[in-house]
Amino acid sequence: MTGCAITHCRSYDSTIIHDAIKEIIRNTDFPDVKGKTVLLKPNILSDNIPEKAITTHPAVVKEIGRIIREMGAGRIIIGDSPGMQTGPFRPKLSGMIEAAAEIGAEIADFRNNPRMHERDGFRFPVASIIDTSDVVISIAKFKTHQLMYATGAVKNMFGLIPGLNKSPMHLKARTPESFARFLMAVYKESHTDYAFIDAVDGMEGPGPANGTKRHIGLLMGSANSYALDKAEAIIMGYGSVPLIREAERIDKSITECSYPLLSPDQLVISDFRRIPEGRKTTVRSLFLPNLMSFFGIKHDTRPYPEFNPERCRRCLKCVEICPAKALELKDGMIHIRKNACIHCYCCHEMCPFDAINIK
Ligand code: SF4
Ligand code: SF4
Numbered sequence: 001m002t003g004c005a006i007t008h009c010r011s012y013d014s015t016i017i018h019d020a021i022k023e024i025i026r027n028t029d030f031p032d033v034k035g036k037t038v039l040l041k042p043n044i045l046s047d048n049i050p051e052k053a054i055t056t057h058p059a060v061v062k063e064i065g066r067i068i069r070e071m072g073a074g075r076i077i078i079g080d081s082p083g084m085q086t087g088p089f090r091p092k093l094s095g096m097i098e099a100a101a102e103i104g105a106e107i108a109d110f111r112n113n114p115r116m117h118e119r120d121g122f123r124f125p126v127a128s129i130i131d132t133s134d135v136v137i138s139i140a141k142f143k144t145h146q147l148m149y150a151t152g153a154v155k156n157m158f159g160l161i162p163g164l165n166k167s168p169m170h171l172k173a174r175t176p177e178s179f180a181r182f183l184m185a186v187y188k189e190s191h192t193d194y195a196f197i198d199a200v201d202g203m204e205g206p207g208p209a210n211g212t213k214r215h216i217g218l219l220m221g222s223a224n225s226y227a228l229d230k231a232e233a234i235i236m237g238y239g240s241v242p243l244i245r246e247a248e249r250i251d252k253s254i255t256e257c258s259y260p261l262l263s264p265d266q267l268v269i270s271d272f273r274r275i276p277e278g279r280k281t282t283v284r285s286l287f288l289p290n291l292m293s294f295f296g297i298k299h300d301t302r303p304y305p306e307f308n309p310e311r312c313r314r315c316l317k318c319v320e321i322c323p324a325k326a327l328e329l330k331d332g333m334i335h336i337r338k339n340a341c342i343h344c345y346c347c348h349e350m351c352p353f354d355a356i357n358i359k
Contacts, residue, residue: 002224003028004231006262009200009219012059021063024221027260031135031193034072039133043141043156044080047091053201053213056141058095060198065103079108084350085163111162119185126189127160138195142202144211146345146358149241149275151208152229153195154187167323170344176242195225204273210354227257234264237272302343303358307334311355318347
């Protein structure tokens with residue numbers, strides 16, 4: 001059974017982070033990195049300062065880099081590809097450029113020659129750096145997610161799909177369950193060897209970009225990303241999340257895990273602001289969808305994005321990212337065609353001015 005190590009880590013002080021990572025590595029099956037090319041994949045959803053808790057903290061990436069250097073790693077590469085990436089990847093604000101320089105790592109541009117992959121009925125481009133990396137380490141961030149409820153180690157590997165190639169994937173996998181299966185396909189193609197979750201500071205409320213920072217005080221690691229994500233979901237107070245349900249539907253043992261340090265059951269944050277789960281089962285919700293689909297009418301009880309005209313700066317990032325082309329600027333306001341919207345929440349995730357609510 002794989003071990004999932006969870007330890008207290010109260011700040012991003014380099015010594016504290018270093019000790020916590022070493023403790024995690026000692027208590028889990030960490031891959032042999034000696035002489036290997038290692039890809040570190042943090043979550044850099046968009047280039048933001050670490051204090052916003054949108055991105056993996058550079059101190060965590062730096063200390064993992066230092067430790068694997070001590071363990072004899074050869075080439076170290078750091079990379080990610082934000083959803084709106086169009087130019088070269090230089091995430092200055094996130095602190096990742098400095099972190100890379102300090103550990104002698106290279107920054108990869110995932111847009112260079114991506115290769116098409118096919119898995120489990122999905123076809124998608126993946127950064128070719130994966131083909132030349134011997135060891136792949138996911139370094140995710142402890143955050144809520146409007147569509148998937150939580151974003152962790154498995155979903156972090158979605159970033160291997162370069163830039164604007166990501167959002168159209170929502171058209172092929174429109175429900176949280178099918179999107180979970182798609183994420184699992186990408187994850188399998190990534191050949192991830194190990195995963196960490198930076199949960200020193202996490203995000204609650206409407207994540208993954210516009211929620212609120214919350215101090216969690218934990219660092220987590222495992223060779224089993226599904227088990228790690230399950231532990232994260234438990235700590236957030238979810239019974240389960242679509243990704244874990246889909247993984248367990250295929251093979252229950254995927255998420256089986258021992259906890260050599262702290263157990264997630266003892267760490268549940270009772271007042272953590274989660275994304276409201278699922279639909280309420282009422283007579284109306286049982287009856288209405290069947291009736292509407294009988295007449296060929298689209299029915300979905302998931303909420304639609306709402307646009308706040310006071311906050312909106314008309315940057316049009318939401319219009320650009322929307323895979324369903326459901327948004328347009330009309331009379332100086334963003335308008336949504338509800339019958340086109342597929343509830344992927346890419347617009348909410350990419351809005352840099354927190355002008356979109358999902359209620
Ligand atoms: S991304 Fe946000 S700020 Fe930009 S146009 Fe859309 S709603 Fe307005
Ligand atoms: S409007 Fe927003 S939630 Fe709806 S399909 Fe477009 S990006 Fe997705």
